[in-house]
Amino acid sequence: MNEYDFTLKFNLDNSLADTDDFIERLYAGGCDDALIGVGNKGYVALNFIRDASSAYEAISSAIHDVKRVVPSATLIEAAPDFVGLTDAAKILGYTQQHMTNLTLENDSKFPIPVYEGAHSVWHLAEILIWLRENQTHSIDDTLLDIAQTNMNINIARSWQKIPPDTQESIKALAV
Template identity: 45%
Template sequence: MEYIFTMKYQLAEHDDPDALVERLGESGCDDALVGIGQPGRLALEFTREADNAWAAMRSALVDVKRAIPSARLIEAAPDFVGLTDVAEVVGVSRQNMRKLMLAHPGSFPAPIHEGGGSIWHLAEVLTWLEAKGGYSLERSVLEVSRVALQVNVAKEAHWLPTKAARELNALVG
């Protein structure tokens, strides 16, 4: 199956973006569109064939690490989204998504950030919509969003000592 996802990286100061593109191709990332518009950043939009979303994203992470060992993952996407992003994925209007959120305050997933622009994990909203029924969701998008969420959580977990992680999991779970 084909999976589409994006990996965003922070580069080391000495990394030459033009040389990196060639190294990425040699390491197996020839299925990625490369974005180097922002200084010190690299975005790779993969269209990768694999048996499942985990295998696709894992192999991309390995390939990038082999090509650019100094690169630091910023974000795996699709994961962090606003209502407009969710609406686009589902094929409905933003107003429709907002109505759903307001009509189901007890069951609609809570945002991970509230404010002028609230942010959700795409996997949580798509899982909720799938359970609700009546929406045409691409299986690959749901799978990739779940793996992207796991990658992003794992990336941030290094901040917590193991004992603190266990205690916090018991408190927030």
């Protein structure tokens, strides 16, 4: 068994007006290993530290626990996954400058961002794999397992938004 630290963000329907009751129900429904944040109305973030034999087991059981208590909850994001260089540096215990240097020194080899802009965004798993394979950095297996599982969940969640009749043609464009 390993300890997995991850965050799940959900959109909630408007029927959950009583926040205290909602939090109690989550706690009683198996989410007693989560810190629950309800900052914006209609949204909840749960930061879990869950013991399991794999990240998939930890994350999927957490999603099932939330959905059992609030069947209408819609998963928005599983984190960590989408990261900027500052986020990646913080997760890895590096400086932001070190991460920037890695991208500049290895421009053509560094993973391709999910979003390219003033503040580019990557999948954390792709950075971790690249660091392990190309820079011989020591990457925690548990962190990599979490990042890969979350990346797969977020990609699958996005893929479901594509109408089934156009999925194959869209898939062909992305190759």
